[in-house]
Structure formats: C-alpha cells, structure tokens
Amino acid sequence: xxxxxxSPRYKVAKRGQDVALRCDPxxxxxxxxxxxxxxxxxxxxxxxxxxEAQLDKSGLPSxxxxxxxxxxxxxxxxxxxTQQEDSAVYLCASSLGTQNNSPLHFxxxxxxxxx
Amino acid sequence: xxxxEQNPLFLSMQEGKNYTIYCNYSTTSDRLYWYRxxxxxxxxxLFVLLSNGAVKQEGRLMASLxxxxxxxxxxxxxxxxxLSATYFCAVDMGDNFGNEKLTFGTGTRxxxxx
Numbered sequence: 363x364x365x366x367x368x369s370p371r372y373k374v375a376k377r378g379q380d381v382a383l384r385c386d387p388x389x390x391x392x393x394x395x396x397x398x399x400x401x402x403x404x405x406x407x408x409x410x411x412x413x414e415a416q417l418d419k420s421g422l423p424s425x426x427x428x429x430x431x432x433x434x435x436x437x438x439x440x441x442x443x444t445q446q447e448d449s450a451v452y453l454c455a456s457s458l459g460t461q462n463n464s465p466l467h468f469x470x471x472x473x474x475x476x477x
Numbered sequence: 478x479x480x481x482e483q484n485p486l487f488l489s490m491q492e493g494k495n496y497t498i499y500c501n502y503s504t505t506s507d508r509l510y511w512y513r514x515x516x517x518x519x520x521x522x523l524f525v526l527l528s529n530g531a532v533k534q535e536g537r538l539m540a541s542l543x544x545x546x547x548x549x550x551x552x553x554x555x556x557x558x559x560l561s562a563t564y565f566c567a568v569d570m571g572d573n574f575g576n577e578k579l580t581f582g583t584g585t586r587x588x589x590x591x
Binding site: 366387392395402403404405406410418453455457459464465466467468469470471 | 481510512518519520522525565567570577578579580581582584585
C-alpha cells in the first residue's frame with residue numbers, strides 16, 4: 363500500500379519567501395507529525411495532529427511556522443519569510459494513533475534550501 | 478528536558494564482525510524505538526521496545542531495553558555491507574492520548590567495510 367507521501371521533494375527558496383510543504387499520510391492514520399532534520403542530526407519534533415486537531419505545536423521554532431490539517435488527512439507546513447537557518451529536511455510521519463506501540467511511518471521528506 | 482545520546486556517532490567495521498550501538502536517555506520512559514536511515518531516504522522502523530527487559534531480534538540486528546538504566550542497545554552480529562546506514566534511537570515522551578512525540582538521538586553512522 364502507499365506510504366506517507368511528501369511534496370515537493372526539493373524546494374529552493376530565496377530568503378524572505380514563503381513556502382508550503384505538503385504531506386499525504388497513510389490512509390486511516392489518525393496521528394500526523396512534522397519533524398525537522400538538520401544535516402547530520404536526528405529529527406526534531408515540530409508539531410502533532412490528532413485528526414484535524416493540532417494538539418501539540420511546542421516544537422515550532424517561531425511564529426513564522428504554521429501547520430494545518432483541516433480535514434484530518436492532508437497536512438501543510440507553511441514557513442513564512444524563510445531564513446537560512448530554516449534550511450533542513452522536513453519529515454512528515456503518521457501512525458494509527460490508537461495504540462501507543464505503533465511506530466511512526468515517515469515520508470521521504472522535503473529538502474528545503476534557503477539561499 | 479529529555480536528552481537522548483547515542484554512542485558511537487560514527488562506526489566503521491569489517492564485514493563479519495560484531496558490534497553494539499548504545500542509546501542513553503535522561504528521563505523515565507518505557508517506550509523506545511530504533512530507526513534506520515539510508516542517505517537521502519526516510520526513516521525505516523526497525524524495533525519497538527515497550528517494557529523493561531524487552532529484547533527483539535530481526536536478522537543480524539538485536540535490540541534491548543533497560544528502563545532502570547535508561548539504556549537501549551542495538552547489537553549487530555556478523556555485519557554485512559547492506560547494514561551500512563545511520564541508526565537512530567528515539568524515546569517516546571508522548572501523553573496518554575496517543576501522542577507518540579519522539580525525541581531522537583543524534584544517530585550512529587555505520588559503515589561496513591568489505
């Protein structure tokens with residue numbers, strides 16, 4: 363079956379531009395997560411949705427970052443006025459969410475480069 | 478703040494040898510995950526460890542969890558080239574509502590030399 367799908371795969375933005383990153387989770391997965399992975403580092407938590415509700419956004423680094431999942435399926439991570447420090451791979455993950463022992467299924471990520 | 482540390486960060490080993498990757502974490506948790514990441518690829522789930530003393534094995538990889546010591550190990554037996562990848566451990570500090578909020582270690586980059 364289809365896994366977690368993210369688009370675009372690569373994005374180059376000039377400093378100050380806005381970007382939108384899309385995530386299509388596995389069908390039926392209740393939980394959706396966004397993580398940021400800097401080069402050579404482990405992923406860092408950004409935000410979490412349970413269906414359409416954003417239950418935790420404690421990892422968003424600034425108010426320039428905004429995520430939504432309006433119908434409880436597809437999610438979009440938006441970054442306004444991009445800065446060079448935003449350059450990273452943005453990973454989306456989903457899980458069934460009904461059991462605490464279900465692993466997260468990750469997408470291939472969007473590599474964002476801010477020039 | 479939860480800290481997750483992996484040791485070593487880089488590991489180069491010969492085919493056929495055994496080695497262990499260590500994952501220490503700083504606060505109480507009884508849910509720990511191991512993931513594999515190939516260059517330019519996403520993370521693939523390897524093991525889910527849910528209780529103290531849990532041990533799981535898949536092929537040449539075996540993972541264990543000691544929640545009292547706040548330590549997990551990933552043991553590689555008779556390494557082969559296709560095990561070359563970066564391995565992450567991740568600790569679940571989520572709430573009771575199914576928030577599997579993971580804190581990842583910095584990863585161990587494993588290179589298997591023929």
